[in-house]
Amino acid sequence: xxxxxxxxxxxxxxxxxxxxxxxxxxxxxxxxxxxxxxxxxxxxxxxxxxxxxxxxxxxxxxxxxxxxxxxxxxxxxxxxxxxxxxxxxxxxxxxxxxxxxxxxxxxxxxxxxxxxxxxxxxxxxxxxxxxxxxxxxxxxxxxxxxxxxxxxxxxxxxxxxxxxxxxxxxxxxxxxxxxxxxxxxxxxxxxxxxxxxxxxxxxxxxxxxxxxxxxxxxxxxxxxxxxxxxxxxxxxxxxxxxxxxxxxxxxxxxxxxxxxxxxxxxxxxxxxxxxx
Numbered sequence: 001x002x003x004x005x006x007x008x009x010x011x012x013x014x015x016x017x018x019x020x021x022x023x024x025x026x027x028x029x030x031x032x033x034x035x036x037x038x039x040x041x042x043x044x045x046x047x048x049x050x051x052x053x054x055x056x057x058x059x060x061x062x063x064x065x066x067x068x069x070x071x072x073x074x075x076x077x078x079x080x081x082x083x084x085x086x087x088x089x090x091x092x093x094x095x096x097x098x099x100x101x102x103x104x105x106x107x108x109x110x111x112x113x114x115x116x117x118x119x120x121x122x123x124x125x126x127x128x129x130x131x132x133x134x135x136x137x138x139x140x141x142x143x144x145x146x147x148x149x150x151x152x153x154x155x156x157x158x159x160x161x162x163x164x165x166x167x168x169x170x171x172x173x174x175x176x177x178x179x180x181x182x183x184x185x186x187x188x189x190x191x192x193x194x195x196x197x198x199x200x201x202x203x204x205x206x207x208x209x210x211x212x213x214x215x216x217x218x219x220x221x222x223x224x225x226x227x228x229x230x231x232x233x234x235x236x237x238x239x240x241x242x243x244x245x246x247x248x249x250x251x252x253x254x255x256x257x258x259x260x261x262x263x264x265x266x267x268x269x270x271x272x273x274x275x276x
Contacts, residue, residue, distance in 0.1 A: 002049050004080040009044035009056075017044055020056050021068050026205070029183075038180055045088075047081055055081055055101075062177030065094050069101040078102060082111035090275040097121070098268035108273050117249050117272040120256070122264035124234060124244035126209075129263055131235040134228045136191055142184045142200070145175045149195045150188070157215045178213070187236070189216075189229045196220050197229045201237060204245050209237035211246045214255075227258045234262060 009017040014034075018027045033039045039060055047055040047069075054077055057067035065085060069078070085094065094113065096103050098121075105115045144150055154174075178184050178200060189197035199214035211233050216226045237244055247270055248255035259266065 002074070002077065004054065004077055005048045006084050007046060007048070008042045009046060010041055013046075014041075014044070016053065017046060017056055020046075020053050022205070029203075047077075047084070049077070057085075059085075059089055059092075060177060061180070063092055063173055065089060065092050066097065067094065067101050071099075071102060073102060075104065075107050078104060078107035079110055082108040082113060086111050086113065086275060092275060094273040094275075095119075096271040096273065098270065103269065103271045105271055105273060113273045113275055115271065116274045117270075118251075119247045119249050119270040119272060120266050121268040121270060122244075122246045122248070122256075122259040123267050124246075124259075124262065124264040126234065126238040126242050126244055131231040131238065131262065132228075133235050134189070134232040137187050137189050137229060137232045140186050140188055142181065142186045143179050144186055144188075145179050150198060153195050153198055153217060154213075154215065156217055156219075184212075185236075187229070187233055189225060189232075197225050199229055199233055201233050207241055208243040208245050209233075209241045211237075211244065221254070226254070227261060230258050231262050 014030070015027060018030055030039070034041065039058070043058055043060045045057050045059050046053060054073055055067050055069035057065050059065055067081070067085075069081065073081075085092075090112075093116070094108070096105075105113075109115065181203075183203040185201040187199055187201065188195055195217075197214070197216040197220075200212040202210040202212045204210040211230065214226065214230060214233075216229070234244055244264070246259065246264070248259065250269070256266065
């Protein structure tokens with residue numbers, strides 16, 4: 001029977017930790033986040049067996065954990081991981097990404113987790129075409145996520161679901177990690193002084209930008225605002241990056257249409273799992 005142990009990365013093991021995450025090109029950025037206090041080594045969790053590293057993940061201040069796990073890890077290993085994360089972070093949401101972790105939800109369910117959203121990842125080649133910049137879109141400090149007009153926007157979105165892929169309905173919790181990350185860029189779509197939509201342009205793997213928390217006021221949907229805001233962020237991202245990556249719920253056909261009309265290709269699936 002295989003024995004699994006858990007600990008956190010150290011300065012001596014940070015490089016293999018990043019390499020396992022396939023984030024070795026971001027090693028300097030990870031070191032910077034550790035140096036300025038946005039992360040600590042205790043946040044950088046890892047799972048071992050006799051054959052070495054079996055999985056790594058960041059259990060930081062935000063509400064989501066995205067583990068990278070050996071794809072051939074047996075069910076008993078997945079169950080051990082699920083039990084450990086349940087003890088350490090029962091109030092968080094786990095995202096299993098195709099190609100980065102087994103999508104099997106049964107071992108997680110056996111540890112007390114509940115299967116949640118089924119999502120799809122979209123990828124866009126930012127060198128393949130041009131997108132229009134929309135004059136209604138303004139860039140604001142990421143700390144403005146907690147300003148009154150943005151809180152009102154996301155409160156309206158909560159009435160029709162949770163906030164983005166965070167699984168949260170409380171903006172202070174949903175945005176906890178975002179407002180501390182200086183690499184995030186906040187863009188807001190405004191008409192006649194009223195905020196109608198917002199989204200974050202986020203750091204991602206080398207050469208890639210992500211779009212996070214894209215939302216349009218429910219009473220203004222269907223007018224092309226979501227596609228316009230998304231296209232604007234792609235245009236900004238294309239100034240410095242080659243690829244875009246994003247996610248949406250599997251059955252969110254409106255967002256899938258935005259992805260496809262703006263040139264994205266739907267690729268990997270994700271399985272969201274929530275704790276207590």
